[in-house]
Structures are given as C-alpha cells and as structure tokens.
Amino acid sequence: MQNKIELNKISHYFTTSHERINLFENLSLSIDAGKSHAIVGPSGAGKSSLLTLAAGLDAPKSGSISVTVDGKSASETELRACSGFIFQHFHLMNELDALGNLALPLRLKGNKDAFNIARTWLDKVGLADRASHKPNQLSGGEQQRIAVARAFVTSPTFIFADEPTGNLDEGTSNKVADLMFGFAAESNAALVVVTHSQSLAARADVAHRLAHGALEQVQ
Numbered sequence: 001m002q003n004k005i006e007l008n009k010i011s012h013y014f015t016t017s018h019e020r021i022n023l024f025e026n027l028s029l030s031i032d033a034g035k036s037h038a039i040v041g042p043s044g045a046g047k048s049s050l051l052t053l054a055a056g057l058d059a060p061k062s063g064s065i066s067v068t069v070d071g072k073s074a075s076e077t078e079l080r081a082c083s084g085f086i087f088q089h090f091h092l093m094n095e096l097d098a099l100g101n102l103a104l105p106l107r108l109k110g111n112k113d114a115f116n117i118a119r120t121w122l123d124k125v126g127l128a129d130r131a132s133h134k135p136n137q138l139s140g141g142e143q144q145r146i147a148v149a150r151a152f153v154t155s156p157t158f159i160f161a162d163e164p165t166g167n168l169d170e171g172t173s174n175k176v177a178d179l180m181f182g183f184a185a186e187s188n189a190a191l192v193v194v195t196h197s198q199s200l201a202a203r204a205d206v207a208h209r210l211a212h213g214a215l216e217q218v219q
Helices: 047-054 076-081 098-108 114-124 140-152 170-187
Strands: 004-015 020-032 036-040 062-069 072-074 083-087 158-162 190-194 206-211 214-217
Touching: 004 047, 020 047, 020 190, 020 214, 036 047, 036 170, 047 158, 047 190, 062 076, 076 083, 083 140, 098 114, 098 140, 114 140, 140 158, 140 170, 158 170, 170 190
Parallel strands: 036 190, 036 206, 083 158, 158 190
Antiparallel strands: 004 020, 004 062, 062 072, 206 214
C-alpha cells in the first residue's frame, strides 16, 4: 500500500514584536515510506519547523500538505496516530522506568500486550537489564536508545527525528543511528531526520539542504 506525505509549495514564517521572519517559500517535498530522508542546513534555516509541518503538528502559512496512508487520503489526526517521534532531549517520563516508558504509547492505544511488546523492544536495543531503571539512572546514550525504541514500538508508518544524536558522542551516535536506520528499513517506515551531522545525513537514502528559504536535494 502507498504511504506518502506531499508538501506542495508551502511557505512558513513567524513574527516577533517588530518583524516577520520568513523561513521558506513555495517549498515542495515528497516523503515516501520505505525510504529514509535527511534534512540538513544552518541553524535558524527552519529545519525543525519543516519537520513539524511534515508531521502534521502545525499548519503552513500557505500551500498544502497531503497524506496518503494505505493508499487512502489521511487527515492530520490520522497522520499523528501512525507516526513516531525521536527528539534531541529524549523526552522520557521521569516517573516511569525504562519498561514503563516503552509500554506507554502502546497502553495509550489500548494494547493489552503492551509490557510484553515493550520487553521485546528493550531487548532489541540491548537494554533488557535496565527495565526497572528510571531515566535519571541511565546514560544519555541509553536514554536515546529507549527513545528510539519508543518511536518504533507501535509499528508507525512515519518516523520523525529532530537532531536525534545532537547530545551524544560520536561512538554512541553511531550506535543510535544503526538502530534508527535499521528499524526503519525493517518496518518499511518513512524516516525523516533533521540533523547537523553530515555523517548521519549521509546514511539516508535521500538528503536535502534547507538554506536561505530554499530546499535543494544534495543526495
């Protein structure tokens, strides 16, 4: 079945108390399931805003975004329901242990097998022995491995990652990237990664550079 997000000539800006800051105009991008996509560019270019728009978390100032899931047109709500998210700062629930953090998205969907599935994913990321540890008892790399597993635990169609290795050293970054790209390939999900890391972007099937309001395919 076809799964795709199409950004059609979108423009976006934000306003401060005394000026309007244009991020990009008439930008188009196609995000296909089964492929990994990287977006690179200088700070302030609007990469995270572009990711937010593609994920259906915000609406562009102009232009349109269309989503196809299982060959049918999908709403923003349906897009969010079949998406997973990975952030630079992990965003784990401090009051839950590693197993609880992984089980939470499944429990919210009413999955009665949530904890068993979560245990399987803990094992996949090599943290089965950390099941009862709270986030503050885990290293940054371990927290991000939990965050990657959490993004994939519900078998999403689309994964959005915003600087997923930004807080990690090179060795840990490589391990997290291995997991992220490996799980995306296994599940045939569309992976969209915003990153400053050229080495991380080079692992994607397709890479675009966002700069000066324009998006250019560079890989």
